Amino acid sequence: MESLKKKDLALIELELLSHVNWSRKSVIWLGTLVFLFAICIYFYFQQLKHGLGVTGLNDYVSWGIYISNFVFFVAASLIGMLISSIMGLIGVKWILPISRIAEIIALSFAMVAGLIIITDMGRPDRLHHLFIYGRIQSPIVWDITVVITYVVLSFLLLYLPLIPDMILCKDKCSQIPPFQRKMYKILSLGWTNTTGQYQLMKRFMKILMVLIIPVALAIHTVTSWLFALTLRAGWDSAIFGPYFVSGAFVAGSAAVIIAMFFYRNSFKLKDYITHVHFDKMGKLLVMVALVYVYFNINEIIVPAYKLKGGEAEHLKSMLAGSDSIMFWTVQLGGLIIPFALLVIKRMRRPLPLTIISVIILVAAWFKRYLIVVPIQEHPYYPIQNVPEELMHYSPTIAEIAITAGPFILLLIIITVLSKLFPVIPIWEIKENLEHEK
Amino acid sequence: METKLTQTSTRRKFLEKIGLAGIGAVSAPLIVSGCNSTDSGESNSVIKVLTPDNKLVEIDTAALKPVLESGDKQHLQKLGREGLKGKKFVMVIDLARCQNERACMKSCQSAHQLKPEQHHINVLEMHDEDSGLTYYMPKTCQHCDNPPCVTVCPVDATFKRQDGIVLIDNERCIGCRFCIAACPYSARTFNWTDPKDAEKYKDVSYNMELNVPQKKGTVTKCAFSADQLREGNLPYCVSACPNGVYYFGDANEDLVTNGTTRETVRLSKLLKENAAYKLMPELGTKPNVFYLPPRQSNS
Structure with missing residues (x-):
């Protein structure tokens, strides 16, 4: 914030609004994304036509990378709650310029997560059965309820503080098409910048920030229960809820850091998203990773010490068998080593921190795979009398494309949001500067 | 509606009486499924039925099997969900x-x-x-x-x-x-x-x-x-x-x-x-x- 004090408020407005336009570069980028997404859609139509048989799934590993991906997306979406709600409520000031980025990440991931679950359904044409015949005792019904609630709350949490900035966009942005100006006008709901309106908005924001905490905890806890509430050895764990939630903050923090890096460079926001922010986010990542390591130790050492009946085989293959290479790469390369590096101050500069975050995020995806898939390869009773190719799971090209689709859609949503709206809350920055003066 | 219900229940009672385990569809036509499976106790009561080629024949009720029409799908579904009473x-x-x-x-x-x-x-x-x-x-x-x-x-x-x-x-x-x-x-x-x-x-x-x-x-x-x-x-x-x-x-x-x-x-x-x-x-x-x-x- 020190660097901003010398700046004129009008200049700040100008700089922060400069990326709200449809530059050639952004249109080409979006076009490429849409093209890639169309390819994924093609594969999804293949799946609709021929059934889930186009995937590598089988009767034993019946949940594969779609479900791992779903867990990953839900995980990454939790970060909005940590950064803007918890830290906002306890009055942490430095999060101000990145709070909207965290909200964008949270909303986009949560929205896409809801779609991923549909790609895993054998009969997506019967989606409405969930609403006609839905049964309250099924964790899937809980999951759908909380995911929808979370998307709505995250949307409101992003939308409400956008209203004053939308007025600003309407008045100050020159290179936008008329319909976009009209959209700002409609979406700003007759906002006139009065003190009363600000007070009202802030009050609602507080309510939302409080509400979103239990809902966010619920979405990931319930997602973990999709596994923990079964009798499968390896999933049947009482700490799956906190284990998943702590892992979610690691993945989400990494995602926010990556987004910060790209916004900072391509939107020229170096004076707003500074080294200080990267340093603090790096420290936050160390803290959440430490909590996650702690849950990992519990989740692995406790059953590995006892080697109970059904769990022994799965644990052996994880720790020293066929899954061990992926397991140790993820645990050491994606969690322990990055964590150790981030303790060093130099590593928390923007570029090294972003690289480490990318590694953490990729590892976080494979971690979800390790939680979902290998356990199903070791059921209580042996897999017999099926052809060799149905005994093991390996994803097909179509399946990988349908898994890549959500990532592309995520980038499309994030790009569109950050081209329509300023990614840094301008009115809050101004208010903060005026307050300090 | 009420008459329909009574109809169904009398029909069901009738079928139960003749040992056909309560499969009572309102409009279920009965067809003959061969008389060689009657060794399990003859009931000594006969009824007249019409065969597909319009012949009126008399057969033993023990040989009768009810067949559900495809239009009776809802009823079939209901039976499928309820299961057989008193069994485990x-x-x-x-x-x-x-x-x-x-x-x-x-x-x-x-x-x-x-x-x-x-x-x-x-x-x-x-x-x-x-x-x-x-x-x-x-x-x-x-x-x-x-x-x-x-x-x-x-x-x-x-x-x-x-x-x-x-x-x-x-x-x-x-x-x-x-x-x-x-x-x-x-x-x-x-x-x-x-x-x-x-x-x-x-x-x-x-x-x-x-x-x-x-x-x-x-x-x-x-x-x-x-x-x-x-x-x-x-x-x-x-x-x-x-x-x-x-x-x-x-x-x-x-x-x-x-x-x-x-x-x-x-x-x-x-x-x-x-x-x-x-x-x-x-x-x-x-x-x-x-x-x-x-x-x-x-x-």
């Missing part, structure tokens, strides 16, 4: 007798229109490390009294009936496969692609108790041959076995019948004398399939 079906599998003949698997797959890799019943080769014993273990759905698959189903597509059978309604299943994940016995299988002979059966109306025709994108599972039980027959696998492995019956009556020898024995005595066990009772699923242990001489 159990299966006993005598591992000492299993020779890995797999006639059970074949008859099951053909009745339920399954592909070769889809198993409602699967004979596993098991190895007991302590005794060095190798034996064959047919594994079906355990029709648990505390079925984990049923609790997790989000749409009530899989359910537990009053006669203890866990069935699936493949017209409601959304294909989330949570039940497959939840079942510790790996008893369920999925139609990943078009089912076997999908073209051939595409216009056949759905029979929930047999779970055919199979549908793409839905789960399928052992039904204890609920369709056969309704007609008073033993399940497909049980009657197909040449080695006397299977006993099947009603726990309320405490009687089970061997599918091969047709010998009926006391369930409690059979279980007690042969040290019967259940699969993974520690999970609390309360299976209704019992196993009699394999013998050393068998290996």
Whole structure:
């Protein structure tokens, strides 16, 4: 914030609004994304036509990378709650310029997560059965309820503080098409910048920030229960809820850091998203990773010490068998080593921190795979009398494309949001500067 | 509406009286299904029926079988969900007798229109490390009294009936496969692609108790041959076995019948004398399939 004090408020407005336009570069980028997404859609139509048989799934590993991906997306979406709600409520000031980025990440991931679950359904044409015949005792019904609630709350949490900035966009942005100006006008709901309106908005924001905490905890806890509430050895764990939630903050923090890096460079926001922010986010990542390591130790050492009946085989293959290479790469390369590096101050500069975050995020995806898939390869009773190719799971090209689709859609949503709206809350920055003066 | 109800119930009473286990469809036409199966007690009462070629014939009521019209689908669905009153079906599998003949698997797959890799019943080769014993273990759905698959189903597509059978309604299943994940016995299988002979059966109306025709994108599972039980027959696998492995019956009556020898024995005595066990009772699923242990001489 020190660097901003010398700046004129009008200049700040100008700089922060400069990326709200449809530059050639952004249109080409979006076009490429849409093209890639169309390819994924093609594969999804293949799946609709021929059934889930186009995937590598089988009767034993019946949940594969779609479900791992779903867990990953839900995980990454939790970060909005940590950064803007918890830290906002306890009055942490430095999060101000990145709070909207965290909200964008949270909303986009949560929205896409809801779609991923549909790609895993054998009969997506019967989606409405969930609403006609839905049964309250099924964790899937809980999951759908909380995911929808979370998307709505995250949307409101992003939308409400956008209203004053939308007025600003309407008045100050020159290179936008008329319909976009009209959209700002409609979406700003007759906002006139009065003190009363600000007070009202802030009050609602507080309510939302409080509400979103239990809902966010619920979405990931319930997602973990999709596994923990079964009798499968390896999933049947009482700490799956906190284990998943702590892992979610690691993945989400990494995602926010990556987004910060790209916004900072391509939107020229170096004076707003500074080294200080990267340093603090790096420290936050160390803290959440430490909590996650702690849950990992519990989740692995406790059953590995006892080697109970059904769990022994799965644990052996994880720790020293066929899954061990992926397991140790993820645990050491994606969690322990990055964590150790981030303790060093130099590593928390923007570029090294972003690289480490990318590694953490990729590892976080494979971690979800390790939680979902290998356990199903070791059921209580042996897999017999099926052809060799149905005994093991390996994803097909179509399946990988349908898994890549959500990532592309995520980038499309994030790009569109950050081209329509300023990614840094301008009115809050101004208010903060005026307050300090 | 009221008259319709009374009509149905009088009809049902009538059918029950003549020993046709309460299958009462309002407009179900009766057809003759051959008179060679009347050896099980003649009722000495005859009725007149019209054959498809317009001949009026008299036949013994014991030979009558009701056939449900395809238009009566809703009624069929309702029957499928309710189950048989007063029954509690159990299966006993005598591992000492299993020779890995797999006639059970074949008859099951053909009745339920399954592909070769889809198993409602699967004979596993098991190895007991302590005794060095190798034996064959047919594994079906355990029709648990505390079925984990049923609790997790989000749409009530899989359910537990009053006669203890866990069935699936493949017209409601959304294909989330949570039940497959939840079942510790790996008893369920999925139609990943078009089912076997999908073209051939595409216009056949759905029979929930047999779970055919199979549908793409839905789960399928052992039904204890609920369709056969309704007609008073033993399940497909049980009657197909040449080695006397299977006993099947009603726990309320405490009687089970061997599918091969047709010998009926006391369930409690059979279980007690042969040290019967259940699969993974520690999970609390309360299976209704019992196993009699394999013998050393068998290996």
